[in-house]
Amino acid sequence: MEFDVSTGQIADLIRKARLSENILESMTVVLVGITGDQRTARKLQDFQKAVGITQFVDVGSVTPGKLAKLAQFVSQSISSTSASLGTGQGSKPISFSF
Numbered sequence: 520m521e522f523d524v525s526t527g528q529i530a531d532l533i534r535k536a537r538l539s540e541n542i543l544e545s546m547t548v549v550l551v552g553i554t555g556d557q558r559t560a561r562k563l564q565d566f567q568k569a570v571g572i573t574q575f576v577d578v579g580s581v582t583p584g585k586l587a588k589l590a591q592f593v594s595q596s597i598s599s600t601s602a603s604l605g606t607g608q609g610s611k612p613i614s615f616s617f
Contacts, residue, residue, distance in 0.1 A: 530570040545600060548572045551589065555580040
């Protein structure tokens with residue numbers, strides 16, 4: 520499946536979503552690269568910066584342990600965001616790295 524969407528269009532959609540406070544109370548976008556290829560990881564990092572994605576995480580080659588760590592990060596992020604809903608404050612930032 521191919522999509523005909525430009526980097527600029529994606530950046531604009533992310534920017535609009537962040538500005539839509541009546542729809543979203545907070546938004547964090549994490550791009551996860553699951554490759555063993557440094558060239559692809561660099562391209563994904565460039566894409567992250569170009570479109571304004573909050574964080575890029577290069578998992579590298581997949582292992583059960585890495586997938587478990589990724590799932591734990593997602594769970595903690597959702598919990599942190601849920602806990603801050605309705606408070607008027609952003610969720611506690613959670614960093615993630617391998």
